[in-house]
Structure formats: structure tokens, C-alpha cells
Amino acid sequence: MSLEINAELLKARKELDVLSQRLEDMVEERTSALAEEITACKLREESLKKAADELERLDDLKSNFISIAAHELRTPITSIKSAVDIVLRRKAGEISETQGKFLLMAERNIIRLANLVDDLVTISMIESGKVELYLTKIDLRQLIEKVLHTLQPLADKKYLSLNFNASDDLPSMHVDADKTEQVLINLVSNAIKFTPEKGVVTIGAHRTGNVPGMPDGVTGYVEISVADTGIGIPEESKEYLFEKFYQVEHSLLKKEEGTGLGLAISKGIVEAHQGKIRFESNKGEGSTFTFTLPIIDMEKQFYITLNIELSKAKQSTMPLSFLSINVSDIDNVMKVYGETDKEKVLNMIKEKIVSFGLKATDKIAVFLQSNEIMLILPETDRAEAEALLRRIDRDFLKDEAVIGKYTNTFITSISTYPEDETSEK
Amino acid sequence: MDKKKVLIVDDEPDIVESIKFSLELEGMECIVAYDGEEALGKAKSEKPDLILLDIMLPKMNGYKVCRLLKFDEVYRKIPIIMLTARAQETDRKTGHETGADEYLTKPFDMDELITLAKRYIGG
Numbered sequence: 001m002s003l004e005i006n007a008e009l010l011k012a013r014k015e016l017d018v019l020s021q022r023l024e025d026m027v028e029e030r031t032s033a034l035a036e037e038i039t040a041c042k043l044r045e046e047s048l049k050k051a052a053d054e055l056e057r058l059d060d061l062k063s064n065f066i067s068i069a070a071h072e073l074r075t076p077i078t079s080i081k082s083a084v085d086i087v088l089r090r091k092a093g094e095i096s097e098t099q100g101k102f103l104l105m106a107e108r109n110i111i112r113l114a115n116l117v118d119d120l121v122t123i124s125m126i127e128s129g130k131v132e133l134y135l136t137k138i139d140l141r142q143l144i145e146k147v148l149h150t151l152q153p154l155a156d157k158k159y160l161s162l163n164f165n166a167s168d169d170l171p172s173m174h175v176d177a178d179k180t181e182q183v184l185i186n187l188v189s190n191a192i193k194f195t196p197e198k199g200v201v202t203i204g205a206h207r208t209g210n211v212p213g214m215p216d217g218v219t220g221y222v223e224i225s226v227a228d229t230g231i232g233i234p235e236e237s238k239e240y241l242f243e244k245f246y247q248v249e250h251s252l253l254k255k256e257e258g259t260g261l262g263l264a265i266s267k268g269i270v271e272a273h274q275g276k277i278r279f280e281s282n283k284g285e286g287s288t289f290t291f292t293l294p295i296i297d298m299e300k301q302f303y304i305t306l307n308i309e310l311s312k313a314k315q316s317t318m319p320l321s322f323l324s325i326n327v328s329d330i331d332n333v334m335k336v337y338g339e340t341d342k343e344k345v346l347n348m349i350k351e352k353i354v355s356f357g358l359k360a361t362d363k364i365a366v367f368l369q370s371n372e373i374m375l376i377l378p379e380t381d382r383a384e385a386e387a388l389l390r391r392i393d394r395d396f397l398k399d400e401a402v403i404g405k406y407t408n409t410f411i412t413s414i415s416t417y418p419e420d421e422t423s424e425k
Numbered sequence: 426m427d428k429k430k431v432l433i434v435d436d437e438p439d440i441v442e443s444i445k446f447s448l449e450l451e452g453m454e455c456i457v458a459y460d461g462e463e464a465l466g467k468a469k470s471e472k473p474d475l476i477l478l479d480i481m482l483p484k485m486n487g488y489k490v491c492r493l494l495k496f497d498e499v500y501r502k503i504p505i506i507m508l509t510a511r512a513q514e515t516d517r518k519t520g521h522e523t524g525a526d527e528y529l530t531k532p533f534d535m536d537e538l539i540t541l542a543k544r545y546i547g548g
Binding site: 071074075077078079080081082083085086089091092110111114337338 | 437439440443444446447450481501524531532533534535536
């Protein structure tokens, strides 16, 4: 009996051993398969990351290359233009009419080349998403008047009348003044170019009604239109009009006019401002180009940005710092700078702070009402924020050779996520 | 009549020569500098009536030269015309905010430069 039980037990134990061995083998097999998979995953991730880094590097290289190339081109262009100018304006002695004619040809093409270089730089920045808007408060009416003043001679040559209708309720706006001017110049000079003699070019600007679904921080839009009585846009061209290097062919135009980049650049600039551009045109009856620019509430916009950055920081568990620099004795600072415009002085200080090496992801804004300069510094912890503040403190004094004059002028405070989470404003 | 003195600063000798030639024709006296430090030194030792200042300069860039002069009680009054490139718009603003009196984009028109220069030194 007990022998029988023993035999049974032995058998069962053997079976158990076999089973357990099999299980162990299976576990080992799966483990090593998993390990292999993990390694493969890691390798894939690494190679993806490498590829992404490489792409980013190449993209930077491309942008840098274009801006360096542009600078390198501009220098000889300037030398050639100056030299041609001197001979052409008879400063180095008399020249014949024929010599003058050919030098004028050279000069015209130097200017064309310079414009092309500028446009290429702009379009490459737009395409790589690196358009930096430098928002300042402007009077749109003044900006448009300035553009019309610049282009009036072009219109006069063709006996065109240039009209401007602005509604009275145009608010002052925060836009990139240079870039907006560039859009206006592009559109108005196009209108002049495509309109036969004695035609009319009309620029209009007015506030649009409130649009549903406006982003937070945008309180409305201003619509600017440029209408002409020109040749109109042929049906087959409409689709390609905003593409770069696309040029409508017409006997009214000389081939050498324009770089074919104007509309692509204008679209890029308007869209960078979160605006829209469109056109309507009937062949033979003229065209109207219309673009919108948002009216931005800067303070609201800044707090929206702060909230976005804060939730990003919470998700990624990265630190975030918020710096406020209150220029308490602004009158004194204005005296030091010899400047009477408060906004200009605050912007000057802001520029300087930017030059202390802010990261591209950092956000900085000026609050006029409270004489404050506010900075949002993503991925920056308290120690780094304090270091930046020390740098601002020290370099201001050193750089400006006004030692002592800034004492007690700046009242600064730092809030950091996650440490000061409860003290969120 | 005292000749008005203009300091021309650019690291490109060809550009300096063209400007110098043109301004001397207008009866101005020209001194030149090819880098930022030389510019700062000559601005202080020669006390020119006007400075034409390029931005991209060896040793010290044009902004810094401009700032250092504009924040100095003694030299603040010397008018400075910055020579800049159009596509560098933010630079151009900084140029303004460092206290430059005027900027001229490259490639500039020589007549425009002369007109501007005359406006600042009353020639």
C-alpha cells in the first residue's frame, strides 16, 4: 500500500518537475523574446530620435544657410550699387547718354537682385515657420497713409488715382508694423501694376462685426481691402495665385517686374498674425484683395499664454517660471534714456532683457498700466530663473555705464511651478 | 568755414571708399574705422559731427558701439545713422532702441545717404 502511494507520489513529482521545467522554459523564452522586442523598440526609438534630430539640424542649417547667404550677397550688392551710383550721378566725371542708359540698366537690376534676396529670406522664414512677429502698437491709418505716400509716384506715372477710405472706429492694433507694411506695399503695388492708365485703386479699412469662434484674447478683426479697376485675374490663375514664383502673364507687365514672391509672402505674414487673406476678381473688371488682422488684447493674451504653458508644464512635469519685473521708478529711467515715451522705454528694457539670452520658447510682455515686464519661462526652474534675474541686474548696470542710477528701480518677483503651485495668480 | 567731420564705420573697404568719395565731394571731412573697437576709439578721440555705423562689425557690433556712445553724456549728442539690412527687422528695431538717430537699409541710395547726412550736420 505505502509502496503504491510512494510510486504514485514519485510519478506525480516527476510530472510536476517536467511541468515546472516546461513553464520555466516558456517564461524564459517569452522573457528573452520580450527583451529582444524591448531592445528592438529602443533601437527604433533611438534611430527615430536620431532622424528627428538630424532633420532639425538640417532645417536649422538650411535657415542659417539662407540668412548667411543673404548677408553675404547683400554686402557685394551694396558695394556694386554704391559704385554704379557714383558714376551714374556724374560724381566721378561726365558720362555719355548711352553710358548713362546702360548704367541705369545695371542699377535697376541691382535693386531687383536686392529685392529678390530679401524676399527669399522672408519666404524661407515663413516656410520653416520661423516668422517672428514683433508686435507693437500701431495706428493702422497712419501706416496705410505712409504706404500710399511711398507708392504715390508709381500711381502718378500711370495717372491712377489712389483713394483711401477708413472708418472712424479703427482701433490701435498690435501687429508687426514692418511686416504689415510689407503686405500693404505688396498688395497696393500689385494693384497699381495691374491697372491700366487712368484707373482707380482704392484702399479700405474697417472693423468687422464680431466673428463667432474668435480665439480668446482676440477682441475683433480689422479688414483691409485693396481694390483696383485693373485687368483682373484669369480664371486659370486663381488657384495658383498665392503659390511662390507664380506670375500671371500679361502684355501689360514686363517680365522683370516683381519676384513672384509677393503674394506668397503676404499670405504667410497675414496667417502668422492669425488673419486671413482672400481675393475676388472678374477678368477685365479688376480685383479686390482683402485681409484681416486681429485686434489683440495683449494682457489677456499674455495670461492665456501663461495658462497654456502652466498646463503644459503640469502634463510634462517640467518646471515653469514666471518672472515679473516692476519698473518702479520709471520717470527716472526715462530721464536716463532721455526719452519721454513710457511705452518706448519699457520696450527698450524688454529688448535688453531679450538680449540676455532668452530661449525661443520664452514669452515676454510689457504691461503698460502697471509698468511691468512679465516673462514666462517654460522648462526653467527657480534656480535658473534666479540666475537670469541676477544677470539682468548685473548686466544692466555694467552695460549702460549708468551705475547707481538703477538702484531700487526694479522690483522683481519669481513664481515657479511646481513649488509655488498654490500661489498661481 | 569749418569742415564737418564724418566717421564712416564698415568692415567692407569698398563700401567705405564709395561713401568717403561721395561725402568728400560734398565738402565733408571723412575718417574711417573698420571694426567696432576702432569706431568707438575714433568716435571719442576725433569727436566727429556724424557717425555712419554698420551693424555687423568685427570685435564689437554696431549696436554696442551705438549704445555705449548714446549712454555717455559726452558723446550722446553725436548723431548716428545705422546702416542695416532690410530683412533683419528685429535688428532694425534694436537699432532704434539703442538710440540711433536714423537707419538706412542696405543697399542704400547714395543720394539718400548724402541728404540724410546733410540733414544731421546742416551742410
